[in-house]
Amino acid sequence: MTKQLLKNGDVIDLAGQVSADSIRVPAATPFTEIQTGLLTQELKQKTVLLEFSNFADGRGFSLAKMLKRDLPSSTTLAATGAIIPDQVALAWQCGFDSIIVSDELWHRCGPDSWMV
Amino acid sequence: MYQYNEVDQITVDDRCREFRDQVERRIEGTLSEAEFKPLRLMNGLYLQLHAYMLRVAIPYGVLNSIQLNKLADISDKYDRGYGHFTTRQNIQFNWPTLEEVPDLLEELATVQMHAIQTSGNCIRNITSDPLAGVAADEEVDPRPICEWLRQWSTLHPEFRYLPRKFKFAITGSANDRAAIKVHDIGLRLRKGPNGDPLIDLWLGGGQGRTPKIAQLFKQGLTVEQLLPYLEATLRVYNLHGRRDNKYKARIKILLAETGLEALQAQVQEEYEALDKSPFVNSVAELKALYPHFAQPLVDVAQASEIANVIDEKLSGEEVARWYKQNTRDHKLAGFRSVMISLKPAGGIPGDATSAQMRALAAIAKRFSRDELRVTHRQNLILPWVAEKDLYAVWLALREIDLAESNIDLPSDIIACPGMDYCALATARSIPVAQDISKAIRKTELQHDIGKLAINISGCINACAHHHVADIGVLGLDRAGVENYQITLGGRSDENARVGERMGPGVSADELPATIERVVKFYIKERRDDETFSLTYDRIGKTEFKTAVYGVAE
Structure with missing residues (x-):
């Protein structure tokens, strides 16, 4: 299950698709x-998903x-895609409201490591 | 010098814990090597030819005795009793193991030091004039601005994953000793109308395989404008710098491909759009740094009176030569800066033993207001020596074999670690530097030759600044054989320019004699006190090329 990390430390399980009224934008x-x-x-989207293709690309x-x-x-x-736990704090400081982490990444990096 | 406040110490301590955690995650495998690599690099940890190497930051090259003593302990405990001072005014330790690096960082943190951003694609350690705050010719003391930018750039959340590394150098003197025009951003501070400096921003300098001299990008920034302007510049670079080819990723290439005016317009547009509210207190923060760098109150009358008595002692031939070659005019009457050469005969350029470091710490504490500097030519400086103490300092330095009077002379060679340590190297630098130094010393003409910069890089990345030396040497690998290319006429000062390549390289064996021929040709041809680059300009490449290859002798 995909996880959504919030700034206040909450983690939400997202079943299936992210939000229907969201737009996915590659960070490049x-x-x-x-x-x-x-x-x-007309900026109607409730969520803009900025997708990192590579965690080393800081655009x-x-x-x-x-x-x-x-x-x-x-x-x-929201930030999504190739993000690593070490970037969570940076994402908050740069203004992201949430981070959406794939199930694979969540488990490989270890759930604890995402809790900054 | 600057002392950490609570926030600085917490930041560094947190970073130590974070890195310990990253190392543990790497060892247990939850972090892949690809993910770990940029994280360890941002902590100055490189994987070299034989082992790891840790690069420790010495912000704008300023050190105190407690720190130097700690570096001595670290070189005994984690290296093999040596520290290696670099052209970025940093120090490197070879041989630490990955597991012990977190302990090493914790030890550094106890003396307000760290390895943050000494590598990786982020804003690197800020360098400056090694005589900042003490040089007689200084217009503005750059240290407060250096410290201010150190704080701004350290762990900046937006600029940790840039297209490539980003280097700042800052000078407050018309005589540029910080090589600002071969940095991504070079800042030249000038006196402003109301006591605050005005800042000229030079952009797009760099060395490596595409050497470029920086262009004047923005003139006369105020201290109020500086941080938002830098933020806008780095943001434009972060978004538009090339990421498809690491050799084209530095801002010098973005500048060349975009054009000066277009890039200036992009930065200006972002500067105007960006939120200035985070910067409202920044100038007050800068001003709060000034007391850390206040000039000491000294009794000038007493200093000069005693100096007169000591003058006689300084008249001996050896000490007189040292005084002339290794000490510099000071801002304060009765004081001089003492340069310490880390280029003794047969030594490794930039290396100091732990015993030398401890002795230097004691000398600095007693005679130099507890302060030392690291220079980009891989030497050290005691910046605050009273004239009356010069003789005692000379004796103390001689005791530890650090009184060699060759600062700025041909044997004061810059050399990178080269093939002896570096994973990127294509040829050896250290042994070659030692051979050249030996050949130059044999002529016993060093003091007659005068100022002459010989810089030796062991690969195209140009860590030893060979492009901007009077005589630059670049070691390459030609089908498994070391081959050394010569460039002549480069400069890194306020008239910086890239040297010209002479032609085919020479072998390691031929190199010392080749350099000797060039030096002798220069001495023969120069007029009065003409510098190497002026002689080179007057006589021209063709003639010098003949000297390189020794055809028409």
């Missing part, structure tokens, strides 16, 4: 494209900072 997408894309969808952290100043406060910004 140029910021201007994301901006335009989100604007055309998502900068994008989070930039997106947070454009997104309405009702929108949740």
Whole structure:
């Protein structure tokens, strides 16, 4: 089961698909494209899923900072994909509201290691 | 010098615990080697040819005696009784095992030291003028800004996974001793109108396989603007720096591919858009750092009076040569900076034994306000020596074989660890440096030759700054045989430029004689006190090339 980590330390089990009203954005997408894309969808999404393709690629952290100043406060910004436990604290500091961790990653890294 | 506050100490202690946990997870296998690698690198831990190597940060090259004593203990306990000072004003220890590194880091933390961000694709240890705060020609003391940027860049959440490493160097003097134009960002501090400095930002310098001299990117930033501007610059780099090829990932390539004006516009746009609220207290924080670097109150009359008496003792030939070559003018009357050469005859450039480190710590404590500096030429400095103490300091240094009077002379060679330690090396550097040093010393002309920089890198990554030396040597592997390419006429100062490559490389055996020919040619051709680079410019590559290959003798 996929896990959703929240800033306050809570972990939610997500059965099946993440939220239906979410949009998945690769963290390698140029910021201007994301901006335009989100604007055309009138920022209606409740969740923007910023997907890291590789944990060593830190673009998502900068994008989070930039997106947070454009997104309405009702929108949740979530990190997903190749994130490791050592990046959880960074994600919170860069403005992510939650982190969605695959079942495989959750268990391989050890559930304890995700609790920062 | 700066003393940690509670937050600094907590940060470093937390990082020690975090790294211990990461090592444990690696050993038990919940962290893969691919995941562990960037984490250990961000803690300065490299896997070298034969073993691990730990690089310890010495922020802007400043050390006290307690720290140096600890480094001596660490070199005995985890290395083989040596520490190796680097061109990044850091110190490296070879041979620690992975399991003992967390203990080593805990020991460092007890003396306000760490290995955070001494490697990895993040903002590295900030370097500066080794004579910061004491140089006679200094306009602005760069140390408060260095410390401020150290705090800003340490564990910055956004810039830990950059496309590639990122190096800052800072100077407050027109005579650049920090090589700011061969760094990703070089800051030149100038006196501003209201007591605060104004900052010129040079961007896109670097060495490695594509050497570039930095371009003036933004002139006259105020201290209020500096951190948000740097944040905008790093953000643009983080998003747009290339990640498809690590050899094209530094900001120098982004600058070359984007163009100066376009990149300036991108940074400016982000600078204007970014949230300035996190920076509202930053200037107050900078100002709170100034007292850490206050000039000492000294009795000038007393210092100079006694100095006159001591002058006679300094007239002996050996000590007089040392005084001329190894001491520098000071900001304060009655004081001098004493440079300590880590390039004795037959030695390994930049190496100090634990016994030497302990003795130096004692000398610094007694004679230099408990402070030492590490230079990017791999030497050390006692920055606060009263003239009246110079003779005693010389005697104490001679006692530990560290009174060699060759600072800035041809035998003051920069060399990387090369094939003797480094996993990236394509040739040996240390033995080659020793051979060249021997050949140069044999001529007994060193003091007549004067200032001349010979830098030897054991691979294209250019850790020993061969591109910006008067005589640069690059060791390569040509079908299993070491081959050394010569570049001439480089400079790392305020007129920095990349040296020109002469032609085919020479063998290790031929190298000392080759260098000797170049040096002799320079002495023959130079006019009065003309520097190597000026002579090179006047005479030209063709003539010097002839000297390199020894055709027309």
